Amino acid sequence: METTKYIWLNGEFIAWDEAKIHVLTHSLHYGGAVFEGIRVYETAKGAAVFRLRDHTKRLFYSAAVFKMKVPFSEEEINSATLELLRRTGLKQGYIRPIIYFGYGKMGLNPKGAPVDVAIACWPWGAYLPHEMVDIKVSKYMRIHPRSTVCDAKISGHYVNSILAVQQLEGSHYHEALLLDFDGNIAEGPGENFFIVSKGHIYTPPLGTILAGITRDTVIKIASNLGVCVTEKILRPEDVWSADEAFFTGTAAEVTLIRSLDDRQIGNSGKPGEISQQIKDAYLDVVYGRDSRFETYLSRV
Numbered sequence: 001m002e003t004t005k006y007i008w009l010n011g012e013f014i015a016w017d018e019a020k021i022h023v024l025t026h027s028l029h030y031g032g033a034v035f036e037g038i039r040v041y042e043t044a045k046g047a048a049v050f051r052l053r054d055h056t057k058r059l060f061y062s063a064a065v066f067k068m069k070v071p072f073s074e075e076e077i078n079s080a081t082l083e084l085l086r087r088t089g090l091k092q093g094y095i096r097p098i099i100y101f102g103y104g105k106m107g108l109n110p111k112g113a114p115v116d117v118a119i120a121c122w123p124w125g126a127y128l129p130h131e132m133v134d135i136k137v138s139k140y141m142r143i144h145p146r147s148t149v150c151d152a153k154i155s156g157h158y159v160n161s162i163l164a165v166q167q168l169e170g171s172h173y174h175e176a177l178l179l180d181f182d183g184n185i186a187e188g189p190g191e192n193f194f195i196v197s198k199g200h201i202y203t204p205p206l207g208t209i210l211a212g213i214t215r216d217t218v219i220k221i222a223s224n225l226g227v228c229v230t231e232k233i234l235r236p237e238d239v240w241s242a243d244e245a246f247f248t249g250t251a252a253e254v255t256l257i258r259s260l261d262d263r264q265i266g267n268s269g270k271p272g273e274i275s276q277q278i279k280d281a282y283l284d285v286v287y288g289r290d291s292r293f294e295t296y297l298s299r300v
């Protein structure tokens with residue numbers, strides 16, 4: 001992978017290669033870490049982090065689910081992130097803060113283990129680098145909301161996502177779509193899901209999904225464009241009869257979907273008008289070309 005010069009670890013900037021942990025780090029064994037994925041964009045006025053404060057807020061919400069006593073405030077993490085970008089010189093790429101139970105205690109209850117915090121950043125291009133993607137309903141069910149706290153971004157949840165992604169290896173599908181315990185559409189392994197039908201946008205309600213920050217941005221963008229967005233329970237049949245579909249996520253940004261389970265969505269197999277408008281508008285927002293969203297940018 002591409003690297004940068006420094007990683008911030010527990011309040012210090014250390015060389016990338018020196019950012020190491022003990023093999024008996026608690027969260028490595030049991031999946032009890034919480035993290036974020038954030039992007040920094042090179043705008044006309046310099047590098048800016050998109051919705052940094054909202055990502056940090058969600059990070060701390062996730063940490064609270066595990067009763068983690070985080071030895072830094074949200075403000076300190078925001079400042080450390082911006083300082084890391086200044087020191088590494090990264091203008092465009094990905095930022096990964098993680099809070100985890102460190103070394104010093106084994107056994108399931110993490111009480112007594114140190115709470116460690118790291119922030120890394122590196123250059124990272126498009127996550128799904130295709131004009132449109134072909135997706136498949138996963139054989140894996142999205143984690144049940146009564147098995148865990150679905151809207152926390154917990155490392156262990158990503159076992160479910162990894163398996164869904166691995167299932168598609170060697171196939172022509174670019175990404176998976178996970179259904180919930182009722183067979184309703186939940187989300188992608190790392191993306192929220194939307195369809196467009198007769199000029200109206202629909203997306204699954206919160207409950208079994210991560211409350212995506214890109215999902216929230218796209219809902220606001222759609223409203224600015226005068227397109228109505230409704231949260232609605234969606235089944236695969238609704239997708240086949242839809243005109244357009246797309247994924248949203250910090251990594252995936254707005255990724256247009258061509259087919260589900262080899263059935264083309266819409267008539268043309270080409271980017272749909274509304275999805276393309278949303279995608280273009282999203283890029284305008286993150287690159288600072290839409291002044292209505294200026295407060296979402298944290299200037300480096």
Ligand code: PMP
Pocket residue numbers: 037187188189190191192209210211212213214215248249250251
């Ligand atoms: N769902 C899952 C499971 C994810 O991992 C992500 C990526 N964080 C998303 C949705 C999209 O969330 P966001 O827009 O906040 O990146």
